[in-house]
Amino acid sequence: MTKRERRRGSALEDAILDAAWAELIETGYGRLTMESVAQRAATSRTVLYRRWPSLADLAVAAVRHNVRKTPVEIPDTGGLRGDLIDILLQFAKRGAGTGLVLIAQMRDYFAETGTTPADLRSRLAVGEQKWMDIILERGIARGEIDAARVTPRITALPADLLRNELLMTLRPVPRDVVIEIVDQIFLPLVSKEVATALSGRE
Template sequence: MAAPKTRRRGTDLEEAILRAAAGELADGGYPGLTMERVAQRAGTNKNAIYRRWPNRAALAVAAYRHLAEDTLKPPGTGNLREDALALLRAINCGQTSPAARILRGLLTGVGDEPELREQLHEQAVRGGTDTWLTLVGEAVARGEARPEALHPRVATVALVLLRHEFLTRGLTTVDDGVLVEIVDEVYLPLVRA
């Protein structure tokens, strides 16, 4: 369904393009995503898209990130254990969301497209890593975590273990007891002061 062409600029136009791209990804997956269809659906032209995203891989990952933004925010409970559990639970619940379905579709296209692989790697670094570094940084400031835990590989261990559960077991959600085990048995002993 094409939106009527209207003169939009800035964030309004970007929002319309990202919504249109997410809609295209939900309807036809990554293989069916084209700049032409996104432009038509957003009620704009391809040039407006290419000025913001150099290729469909960048647009697809931006659309995913836009949908997943709320899931990737640090909870800010004031307690390291509760923050880690809240974030893992949000990510876990989000695995059945439209954003998660889009991400799974993008991951299936990674083997054939180096640009998509690169974009997804950058998204993982920016989204997941930054969120966990923020969470651990707040815990370090409160004296709950060691400053050495601010290393990206250490800060994201809980997320990596959750992803491992999804990938190796083929699950779309993980039992809450597994999340508690990840936090209590692995994450907290690794990062606590």
């Protein structure tokens, strides 16, 4: 590679993160090294350490880089049910790739850093839009759901159930399961009809 062809800036960073992700997939975090990533990316360890002070930081950056290659688009189908099904199917598709790799390959990362999958998810979500908040705000504005029923735990429920399905089966989450989460679990919890019935019992 000549000096004129030398990668710099984002091009170099993308190459490094692609290499780190490939190493994670092939060997897992437990066997990941700065040397192996540098060799795959055709650069030096010094270049890596300038950007990521630790192997854990590099691994998280590589996962984030891969996730952002398949951005989630917030749908606007005109109805809450359609929006929820669409967004959860997008997450199911992304989780079938990135999510399953994380489950299999990042166990040593959690042991080394003393963190949990929830901690990693929080780090990966930095800067992302609060897609569920946007979708639910639309549903409230359309009068589809009761705002008083929308608590932080209920807001997180559809994605949590999707992740649980992925963890328990280690397989892509099928469409019928996504629809079941929306129709049989989530929508009944936030609908105005259910809220009225529950208030009558209290």
